[in-house]
Amino acid sequence: MTADGTRSLRVNGDQVEVDLGGATPLAEVLRDALGLRATKLACRRGECGACTVLVGERPVMSCVTPVALVDQPVTTLEGLAEEIADVRAEFADRGAFQCGFCTPGQLVHIAALLSRSSETLSDEDLAESIRAQLSGNICRCTGYQAITAAVCAVVWRREADEMESR
Ligand code: FES
Ligand code: FES
Incomplete structure (x- = not known):
């Protein structure tokens, strides 16, 4: 200052x-x-x-x-809006929020997770890492199932796109 x-x-x-x-x-x-x-x-x-x-x-x-x-x-x-446009779309498609008050904080955490994840994880380990990343984000409306599924879908699609572009 x-x-x-x-x-x-x-x-x-x-x-x-x-x-x-x-x-x-x-x-x-x-x-x-x-x-x-x-x-x-x-x-x-x-x-x-x-x-x-x-x-x-x-x-x-x-x-x-x-x-x-x-x-x-x-x-x-x-x-982060552009960087995680696919995550936002997946949240909307899967109904991963209701009031949406918690969603911005969750999306910021997900952006951090996506930017550092390079290794391919098993489906179970990926879901676990998403749950761990979001453990400090309290949502009072939804379960975390739709949120986890949305992020998994993004990770799988990004991996498939990357494989295709090689
Ligand atoms: S408003 Fe900051 S942690 Fe709840
Ligand atoms: S969608 Fe309402 S608090 Fe999470």
Whole structure:
């Protein structure tokens, strides 16, 4: 933070200046100062995962992350929209959400999972890794079955596309 109280952040590829205090949670900066409202605020105490964004490559709960501690680029769901267009479509096709309040945080976690998974897993291990990745994202509406099935379908399709392109 500078002497005048501003903070410089890289968000979704853009360098932005925000003039909120360093103790302000990252989620509030994203939503209120930058208008990136895909990031949801629910519990506001690090328990539900609705506010998850990427800091660097790492999913973090932005409601309990003071903006002063953010020292890597931030990516919100808006910045991941194209990269996970197939996941969003699969969620819609399979009814993997109802109210959708938890969905942005889940999609950010899924983006992190997809970006680091290179080895081919058995169906069971893949489902397990998806469940583990989403263990901090609380959904009160759906079961996790449709969500897991949607992500599995994306992984299998991406693998098939990659095989075909070799
Ligand atoms: S709103 Fe951040 S974890 Fe619930
Ligand atoms: S779809 Fe409503 S909380 Fe998850």
